Structures are given as C-alpha cells and as structure tokens.
Amino acid sequence: MNRMTHSPADPLAVQPAQPYLHVPPDTPIPAATRGCVLAIGNFDGVHRGHQAVLGEGLAIAERLAVPMFALTFEPHPRTLFAPDNPVFRLTGESEKARLFEAVGLNGDIVRTFDRGFAGQSADAFVDDILCAQIGIRHVVIGFDFHFGKNRQGSPDFLRTKGAETGFGATIVEAFGDEAGDVVSSSHVRRHLVEGEVADAAGQLGYRWFVDGTIIHGEKRGRDLGYPTANMQLAADCALKHGVYAVRMKIGDAHYDGVASYGRRPMFDNGRPLFETYLFDFTGDLYGQSVSVGLFGFLRGEETFDSADALVAQMGRDSAEARAVLSAATPLSAIDASLHF
Numbered sequence: 001m002n003r004m005t006h007s008p009a010d011p012l013a014v015q016p017a018q019p020y021l022h023v024p025p026d027t028p029i030p031a032a033t034r035g036c037v038l039a040i041g042n043f044d045g046v047h048r049g050h051q052a053v054l055g056e057g058l059a060i061a062e063r064l065a066v067p068m069f070a071l072t073f074e075p076h077p078r079t080l081f082a083p084d085n086p087v088f089r090l091t092g093e094s095e096k097a098r099l100f101e102a103v104g105l106n107g108d109i110v111r112t113f114d115r116g117f118a119g120q121s122a123d124a125f126v127d128d129i130l131c132a133q134i135g136i137r138h139v140v141i142g143f144d145f146h147f148g149k150n151r152q153g154s155p156d157f158l159r160t161k162g163a164e165t166g167f168g169a170t171i172v173e174a175f176g177d178e179a180g181d182v183v184s185s186s187h188v189r190r191h192l193v194e195g196e197v198a199d200a201a202g203q204l205g206y207r208w209f210v211d212g213t214i215i216h217g218e219k220r221g222r223d224l225g226y227p228t229a230n231m232q233l234a235a236d237c238a239l240k241h242g243v244y245a246v247r248m249k250i251g252d253a254h255y256d257g258v259a260s261y262g263r264r265p266m267f268d269n270g271r272p273l274f275e276t277y278l279f280d281f282t283g284d285l286y287g288q289s290v291s292v293g294l295f296g297f298l299r300g301e302e303t304f305d306s307a308d309a310l311v312a313q314m315g316r317d318s319a320e321a322r323a324v325l326s327a328a329t330p331l332s333a334i335d336a337s338l339h340f
Helices: 048-064 077-081 093-103 122-134 155-165 185-193 197-204 307-326 333-339
Strands: 021-023 037-040 068-074 107-112 138-142 168-172 209-213 229-231 242-250 253-262 273-278 289-300
Touching: 037 048, 048 068, 048 093, 048 138, 048 168, 068 093, 068 122, 093 107, 093 209, 093 333, 122 155, 138 155, 155 168, 185 197, 197 289, 209 229, 229 289, 242 273, 242 307, 242 333, 253 289, 253 307, 289 307, 289 333
Parallel strands: 021 107, 037 068, 037 138, 068 107, 138 168
Antiparallel strands: 209 289, 229 273, 242 253, 242 289, 253 273
16 A cells, blocks of 8 residues: 655745746757656646645755756547547646646646557657656656556656666655545546535645636626626536636736536526626626636526526625635635636
8 A cells, every 4th residue: 555645735846947838749848858857647637646746856856956847748648548438627738837837847848648659668758758858867756657558667667767777766655635535636526526616626735727718608697787708618527517606817817706607507508608707897808818716616507487586596696605705715825826
C-alpha cells in the first residue's frame, strides 16, 4: 500500500524570472527548457495531489536554481482509446496552463497523444523526448504514473533510467486530504456530477471554474428581468444541472452572480447552456472570453407552473447566492488568483 502524503494546499512556489511559457502541441520545444526540473502527468484538474507533485518539483528547482516545467498531453488518453465514452474533462489545455502559472511554474509543454505517441517504448520516451528534446535535469512524477507502450515505464523504471542516463528522479506518494481520502481527478468528477462543488473545491484546493465565450441566447432572461450571459460548455461536461452561486472574471474584474446550467425545461429543453445573471454589471459581453468560478450549489433544475413562479424563485436564488458569495474567502493562493 502506498503511503499518503499530506501537505498544505499551497505548494512552495518559485516566481518565474521570465514570462510564463506555454508550448502547445505540434510545436518545437524551445531551448529554455534545457536543464529544467520536469513534472510529468495528465494533471486533469491540477488538484491538490497534482499540486503536491508540482510543489516537490518547485522545491528541487529552487535548490538547483533551474526552471520548472510540466509535461502533459492532449487529448486525454481515454478520448483516444474510448472515443464513444469520453472523460469529463476538469481542465482543458488553456485552463491547465493558467493553473500551472498560478502554482509558480515557468511553463508547460503539451504533446499530442495519438496512437503513434502511445505506441512508443518507454526507453524511446525517455531518450527522445525527456533527454534529447527537453533536456531535463530532474524529473518528478506521481506514484501511479506509467508511460510508454503497454505502460512499460513504471516509476522504478524511470528512477533506474535516470541513474543510467544522468538525471535525477523523484516519485511522490499518494496525497491524502484532511479526512484521509486520496485526492484524485475521478473523485473531483464524481463530486461535480452530484453538484457537490464545495467538496470538489476541497480536493482541488480552489473553486472549480469554466472558461468560455459569451454567446447570444434567446433573450428570455432579459424579458423576465434577469438578463444572462450565456456560455456553451464542452460536450463532455457532466456537471449536475441546476443553479449555482458563481463569480465571473471579466478581464481583471470580478462580478458576483447566480448561474443556471441545464436544458431549460420550461422553454426549449435543448442542449445544456450555462446562463449567468450578474448582480452588479451593465454592459455588452457578447464575444468576450470570461471565467466563471462555482462557489455553491443552490438547487436542481426545475419546471415551474408559470413565468411569475420562475421569477419569484430567481429572486430567492439571487438572495441565496449573494449570501454564499459574501461569506466566501480564498481557499488558497491559487483560489485567490482565480476568483478574488
């Protein structure tokens, strides 16, 4: 059985001396990575377990006085191997980059995960990617990370390979929260599927958020006195349909509000839409990119007997959301950078 590690929600962070460097798929890896400490993983959600891995890497990078990068992959492996059963992604490529930067990394490297990549040997992954392309000095992974064809590359393999090749390797044990539960992306997903956003935040170390572009809707909220900013979430999003207390980031400003996610059963019952009513905002948001953090689940999706009954409930939802948000404080430095 693996021993679980326990550490603060905020890992040791080294402030990068240079602007954050995001290396997207199918682009050359720059020379700036050479000699770095590298954390490897899928890092979906960049939750507290991932942060423990990254924090260990940051501490090593500080001692060695070298930069710290993360290596991750797109798409998620399950998307490649089980396209009819896609995984509910907690964070896409851009969201992960934001979180890596908030943790204190110098940058991240994203490689395309296709069948060719999945079929390479563990030796080739180390020799060609880690050593030749990236030029690592030290690698950090979680206890359960495997790589290469048929998952040949185990933590022990990587440690032995590093000793032979000339780089250091650190394996970080499983991370347990204050209740002793292992923190994992699958646990976070289950919480969000049930609308348990506070429990998800406890595992993430920050309030889960969705990024998107504001699109035109049917203007029904405006007719009811509650104009909404509408976003289409990813097709694989399995967030529980219902009403949430939220905080929206627009540029450098933050606005409190209440959001409904679902199919609008009183109206078109169509594709799920994320609709946010902001309490103290006036202006045109169409086409703007925004980020919305979920602070509390208020109720499930409902059908009402009349528009008046819906409006009355929206008033109660708004009052409850204001109360939730007025009592909110940052969960961590990451949470503060995202939502406050």
